[in-house]
Amino acid sequence: MSNFRTFILGLVASFGLPWLCLIVIPVLKYQALQPVAYDKDTDGVEGYYPPAPVHGQGQIVYLREGCSQCHTQMIRPSQIALDGWHKGWGQDQEARPAAPVRSNTLYDYLGEHYAPLGIVRSGPDLANYGWRAPERGIIHQKLFAPRSQHDWSNMPAFKSLYIVRKAQGPVSDKALKLTGKAAPEAGYEVVPTAEAEALVDYLLSLKKDYPVPGVSAAVAAAPAPAKK
Numbered sequence: 001m002s003n004f005r006t007f008i009l010g011l012v013a014s015f016g017l018p019w020l021c022l023i024v025i026p027v028l029k030y031q032a033l034q035p036v037a038y039d040k041d042t043d044g045v046e047g048y049y050p051p052a053p054v055h056g057q058g059q060i061v062y063l064r065e066g067c068s069q070c071h072t073q074m075i076r077p078s079q080i081a082l083d084g085w086h087k088g089w090g091q092d093q094e095a096r097p098a099a100p101v102r103s104n105t106l107y108d109y110l111g112e113h114y115a116p117l118g119i120v121r122s123g124p125d126l127a128n129y130g131w132r133a134p135e136r137g138i139i140h141q142k143l144f145a146p147r148s149q150h151d152w153s154n155m156p157a158f159k160s161l162y163i164v165r166k167a168q169g170p171v172s173d174k175a176l177k178l179t180g181k182a183a184p185e186a187g188y189e190v191v192p193t194a195e196a197e198a199l200v201d202y203l204l205s206l207k208k209d210y211p212v213p214g215v216s217a218a219v220a221a222a223p224a225p226a227k228k
């Protein structure tokens, strides 16, 4: 009988403790978060942290289409000995914003109904896609025909978000500029639906790189220490 009791206790400990530490405590912590006001002197900016919420309509399309099956939106901090974001990562990219690239904090997801953190990193992390994004037309091309940009891409084509229609009169200025295999038949044009436009608005709104209150923007933006 005592073996049975140890077994049940062991079971409760093995499932209960991780449940408490990984789910209950983080949820309670997250629910208690409130936006924080920036201090102009220390933070160098005004307003509230986190600033603008993401584009909600587009996020619904993002979730429905399963983008978060392949894309994460989470720049992992270094914790204990586990390797995560290092100062300097992401700073070699063109169009680097004035605000520093940094790892994400719980606050970054405040105001989002769902936080599509993602499951695997099959595609690039999109947490800061908003500042490295090309112009709208190029993003639409990627969603309609990913291989028109990278012939090795395994990203699926989201053709259902676009309408292929007979061109009547002059070609619409919304029509995608597609060449090669991706191009529609002569006399036809491909135009985005309202959902595709909302999705692109959402992708452009992804910028989780604003300063964290209390961490001076100048310190955070300072170049990474030289590698030993």
Ligand code: HEC
Pocket (backbone or CB within 6 Å): 062, 065, 066, 067, 068, 069, 070, 071, 122, 123, 124, 129, 142, 146, 150, 153, 154, 155, 156, 158, 199, 203
């Ligand atoms: C099966 C996995 C998969 C799914 C699902 C997927 N993608 Fe991708 N995505 C990729 C891969 C791999 C790349 C990198 C190769 C490339 O650029 O095509 C990529 C690239 C991208 C890029 C360019 C990123 C950059 O840094 O330049 C964007 C934007 C993007 N995907 C958006 C989306 C959106 C929006 C959806 C949902 C509608 C989606 N993806 C669904 C795999 C996926």
